[in-house]
Amino acid sequence: MTSRPVTRRRALTGLGAAAGAALISVTLPPLARAKGNIRDVRLQAGPTTARLIGPEGPETAVWAYNGRTPGPVIRAMQGERLRVHFKNTLEQPTTIHWHGIRLANAMDGVPYLTQPPIEPGQTFTYEFDAFDAGTYWYHPHFNSSEQVAMGLAGALIIDEPAPPPVDRDVLWVIDDWRLTKDAAIASFDRPFHDMVHGGRFGNTVTVNGQIANDVPVTPGERIRLRIVNVANARIFRLIFTGHRPWLAAIDGHPVPPRQFDEGQLIIAPGSRADLIIDMTGKPGERFTVIDNSPEGIRYRLADLAYGPAPATQPPARRAPEAWADNPLPEPDLDKATRLELVMEGGAMGGLESALYKGEKLTGRELARQHGMAWSFNGVVHPPMQYGEHSHPMFTFKKGESVILAIRNDTAFQHPIHLHGHTFRVLTRNGKPVPDQPWQDTVLLTVDGEAEIAFVADNPGDWMLHCHIMEHQKSGMMGHFRVA
Ligand code: C2O
Ligand code: CU
Numbered sequence: 001m002t003s004r005p006v007t008r009r010r011a012l013t014g015l016g017a018a019a020g021a022a023l024i025s026v027t028l029p030p031l032a033r034a035k036g037n038i039r040d041v042r043l044q045a046g047p048t049t050a051r052l053i054g055p056e057g058p059e060t061a062v063w064a065y066n067g068r069t070p071g072p073v074i075r076a077m078q079g080e081r082l083r084v085h086f087k088n089t090l091e092q093p094t095t096i097h098w099h100g101i102r103l104a105n106a107m108d109g110v111p112y113l114t115q116p117p118i119e120p121g122q123t124f125t126y127e128f129d130a131f132d133a134g135t136y137w138y139h140p141h142f143n144s145s146e147q148v149a150m151g152l153a154g155a156l157i158i159d160e161p162a163p164p165p166v167d168r169d170v171l172w173v174i175d176d177w178r179l180t181k182d183a184a185i186a187s188f189d190r191p192f193h194d195m196v197h198g199g200r201f202g203n204t205v206t207v208n209g210q211i212a213n214d215v216p217v218t219p220g221e222r223i224r225l226r227i228v229n230v231a232n233a234r235i236f237r238l239i240f241t242g243h244r245p246w247l248a249a250i251d252g253h254p255v256p257p258r259q260f261d262e263g264q265l266i267i268a269p270g271s272r273a274d275l276i277i278d279m280t281g282k283p284g285e286r287f288t289v290i291d292n293s294p295e296g297i298r299y300r301l302a303d304l305a306y307g308p309a310p311a312t313q314p315p316a317r318r319a320p321e322a323w324a325d326n327p328l329p330e331p332d333l334d335k336a337t338r339l340e341l342v343m344e345g346g347a348m349g350g351l352e353s354a355l356y357k358g359e360k361l362t363g364r365e366l367a368r369q370h371g372m373a374w375s376f377n378g379v380v381h382p383p384m385q386y387g388e389h390s391h392p393m394f395t396f397k398k399g400e401s402v403i404l405a406i407r408n409d410t411a412f413q414h415p416i417h418l419h420g421h422t423f424r425v426l427t428r429n430g431k432p433v434p435d436q437p438w439q440d441t442v443l444l445t446v447d448g449e450a451e452i453a454f455v456a457d458n459p460g461d462w463m464l465h466c467h468i469m470e471h472q473k474s475g476m477m478g479h480f481r482v483a
Contacts, residue, residue, distance in 0.1 A: 037079065037080045037081055038080070038081045038082075038083055039076045039080055039081070039082050039083065040085065041074050041083070041084045042066075042087075043071070043072070043085070044065065044086070044088075044089055045063060045065055045087075045089060045094055045140070045152055046063065046089035046090055047061065047062070047063055047064075047089075048061075048064045048067045048068075048069075049062065050062045050068075050151065050209060051210075052177060052179070052204065052211065053179070053204065053211050054210070054211060057183055058182055058183040060177075060179065060183050060184060060185060061184065061185065062151035063090060063150040063151050063152050064152065065152060068209070069151035069152070069153070069209050070154045070173040070208060071153065071154025073157060073171060074138065074154065074155070074157070075156075075157045075158075077130070077158070077159050077161065078131070078133040078158050078160060079130065079131075080129075080130050081128065081129050081130070082126075082129075083125060084125065084126040085123065085125050086125065086126060087122075087123045088118045088119065088120055088121065088122055088123070088124075089121070090120060090147075091120055092120065092142075092143060092147075093111070093117030093118060093142050093143075094118055094142045094143075094147060095109040095110065095111050095118055095124075095140060095142045096109045096126060096138050096139070096141070097109035097110065097138065097140070097141040097419075098126070098128065098136065098138050098156060099137045099138065099139060099156075099417070100132075100134075100136040100137070100272070100441075101128060101130075101132070101136055101156070102131055102132060102420060102421065102422060102458060103128035103420070104128065104460075105458070105460025105461065105462070106460075107128045108420060108460070109126070109140075109141050110141050110384075110419070111141060111142045112384040112385055113384055113461050113463065113479060114461065117142050130158040131326070131327060132158060132252060132253070132326035132327070132328070132422070133158045133159060133161075133252070134249055134252020134253055134254075134272075134274070134326065135156075135157055135171075135226040135228060135249065135252050135272040136156040136158065136252055136272070137153060137154060137155050137156055137173075137228050137272070138153070138155075138156050139152060139230065140152050144469045145188070145191070145200065145232060145470050145472070148230065148232055148469055149177070149185065149188070149232050149469070151209075153173065154173070155171055155173055155226070155228050157226065160323055162323065163224075164248065164276065164320055164323045166222045166224040166276065167218075167222050167223065168221060168224070169223075169224045169226070170215075170223050170224065170225050170226070171208070171225075171228070172207045172227050172228070172302075173208050173209070173228045173230055174205065174206070174228065174229050174231070174236055174267070174301065175202075175205070175206050175209070175230050175231050176201065176202030176203075176204060176206070176231045176232075177203070177205075178200060178201065178202045179202070179203060179204050191371075191470060191473075192371070194233070194470045195371070195373050195473070195474045196345075196346050196347040196350075196367070197412065198413070198468065199233025199469060199471060200232045200233050200469065200470050201232075201295075202231065202234065205234070205236075205299045205301060207301055207302050212299075212302055212303070214286075214302070214303050214305040215303065215304050216307055217279045217281075217306055217307070218307055218309075218310055219279060219280075219281060219282060219306055219307075219308075219309050220279060220280075220310060221310075222276065222278050222279070223276070223277050223279065224274060224275070225245070225274070225276075226273075226274050226275075227265075227267060227272060227273045227275065228272045229267045229268065229270065229272070230269070232269065232468065232470065233269060233468045233469070233470065234291075235266060235267070235268045235269065235413060235415070236265075236266070236267045236291050236293075237266050237292040237293065237294075238264065238265045238267065238289060238292075238301065239263055239264055239265075239290045239291075239292055240263065240277065240289050240304075241287045241288050241289070241290065242280075242287035242304075243278075243280065243287060244280075245259070245260065245277040246258060246259055246276045246277075246319070246320055247259075247260050247265065247273055247274075248274050248275060248276045248322070248323075249272075249273070249274035250271070250272070250273060250437045250438070251271060251272050251438065251440045251441060252274075252326075253325070253326055253328070253438035253439070254322045254324070254325060254326075255322065255435050255437045256435055257276060257319065266443065268413070268441060268467065269415055269441075269467045269468055269469075270415055270417050270440075270467035271415060271439075271441045271443070271467075278317050281304070283306055283307065283308050283309050285306045286304065286306065287303065287304045288300050288303050288304075289301045289302045289304065326422075328422050329454075329455035331402065331403070331423075331424065331453040331454055331455050332401040333401070333403065333426075333453060335401055336401035336402055336403045336453060337396070337401070337402050337403070338405065339402065339404050339405070340404075340405050340406075340407065341377060341393075341405070341406045341407070341464075342376070342377055342378075342406075343374065343376060343409060343410055343414060343416075343444070343466075344374070344375050344378075344410060345374035345380075345410055345475065345476070346374060346410045346412050346471075347411065349409070349410055349411045350363050351363035351374070351380075354378050354380045354475075355375075355378060356370060356380045356382065357382060361380075366380055366475075370382070371474060372474050373471075373474040374410070374466070374471055374474055374475040374476035375475055376477075376478050377393065379393070380475040381475055381477055382475075383473065392461060392478075392481035393464065393478040394480040394481070395480070395482075396456035396480065396482050396483075397456070398456065398457060398459055399455065399457055400456045400482075401454075401455050402453065402455075402456055403426070403451055403452070404423075404451070404452050404453075404454075405450075405451050406442070406444060406449065406451070406452065407444075407448075407449050408444035408446065408449070410446070411446055412446060412468075412471075413443060413444060413446055414443070414444045414466040414468060414476065415441045415442065415443045415467040415468065416442055416443075416444060416450075416465070416466055416467075417440060417441040417463075417464070417465060417466075417467045418440060418452075418462065418463075418464050419462040419464070420460065420462040421440075421454045421455075421456065421458055421462065422438050422454065423438070423439060423440070423442075423452040423453060423454035424436040424437070424438055424439075424452065424453045425437055425439055425442050425450060425451075426451040426452065426453055427449070427450065428442075428449070428450045429445065429448050429449055429450075439452075441467055456480075456482045457482070459482050459483060460481070460482060461479050461480075462479055462480055462482065463477060463478075464478055464479060464480055465477030
């Protein structure tokens with residue numbers, strides 16, 4: 001089985017994209033004053049159409065929040081409480097997961113595990129406090145492989161009381177889509193190849209729901225660029241030609257700003273990065289932001305297009321400084337419980353055998369009979385259903401410090417995501433990670449390892465899974481319990 005042929009070359013590389021199309025940089029509105037400390041938001045998921053490949057291109061039937069893909073930016077101040085009144089107008093059940101947010105288990109949006117699926121026509125109110133500032137996102141956790149690929153994803157921004165000084169705060173929700181030559185979303189009915197390889201790759205990359213476009217910038221300005229990767233499978237490798245951005249936050253949490261190595265920023269599905277970029281170009285210059293994709297195609301993501309010089313001389317710039325940390329519980333590494341998580345499966349290596357619902361099956365049987373391809377610690381976890389929760393992979397006492405050593409024994413990369421908790425990344429591939437950043441998603445390289453540490457302080461059952469949606473669906477997920 002091969003993946004669908006790539007048909008729309010222009011959309012693919014975006015190189016010939018029409019000039020003068022709609023702007024893709026969304027400048028976020030200034031903060032509205034909160035009336036109390038609860039912010040009410042209305043959100044509705046349903047079918048609509050979008051023009052992904054430019055204003056002249058055909059329309060694409062998508063699923064969207066409030067009629068737009070990506071969905072509306074949900075925004076609150078750190079310390080406020082969000083109340084999201086949600087209605088499902090899709091023809092299938094859904095839920096919303098608030099990716100990266102530490103919240104009460106009942107609000108986590110995992111069907112069967114934390115709430116019943118929200119049926120078509122039904123409503124559900126999500127309510128949670130914004131403890132941590134930063135860049136987060138929301139997406140369905142029901143039939144995610146299809147629902148997210150159809151367009152259901154949006155950014156969630158929690159503002160710091162004292163944000164870093166910049167001239168503009170800009171958001172890029174980056175995505176990729178698998179489109180037919182008529183710009184329809186390619187079918188989901190032959191998922192096997194995607195499942196056992198790197199997931200459902202698209203052939204069209206977008207920023208804020210649009211293919212490559214101009215992002216107008218002003219010489220001398222300093223921008224905070226928030227990037228959210230909502231793709232099912234694409235690990236973006238971004239190159240900002242002509243610029244030297246600082247990486248200033250990962251998964252919402254500030255890190256000492258560092259100009260990134262080799263000019264390439266790797267952002268896996270589910271992950272976020274906040275950059276500080278000084279616009280050092282001259283009036284009239286243009287610089288391309290490239291996705292250096294592993295298939296050897298260099299996608300043009302956007303062009304930074306310099307306008308005229310500002311009327312007043314911009315101030316001299318110093319290197320940006322880290323902003324205030326979030327109130328995260330520090331794991332006690334000396335007393336921490338140490339556990340292993342070994343990932344196996346997929347094509348080129350594969351699964352010899354694994355446990356599935358208590359029965360030992362060969363890799364072949366798992367694939368043929370159950371459409372399963374990946375295991376955690378020798379167990380393939382079936383998709384959750386009523387009364388059929390698999391057992392928690394781990395159970396922790398509330399407040400327990402944990403070091404999880406993750407090993408990837410597969411021929412693919414996997415971004416591993418934990419719900420309800422934020423962890424420090426201690427080491428990757430045996431080397432200490434500078435500053436041990438706080439993350440909720442960590443990318444495991446092929447045959448790679450990572451050690452993460454966190455305090456299991458949030459009671460409930462929490463997912464732990466690969467954020468490549470097709471891997472999650474075919475066994476690379478499970479849950480842990482904090483009691
Ligand atoms: Cu963003 Cu369980 O996922
Ligand atoms: Cu994976």
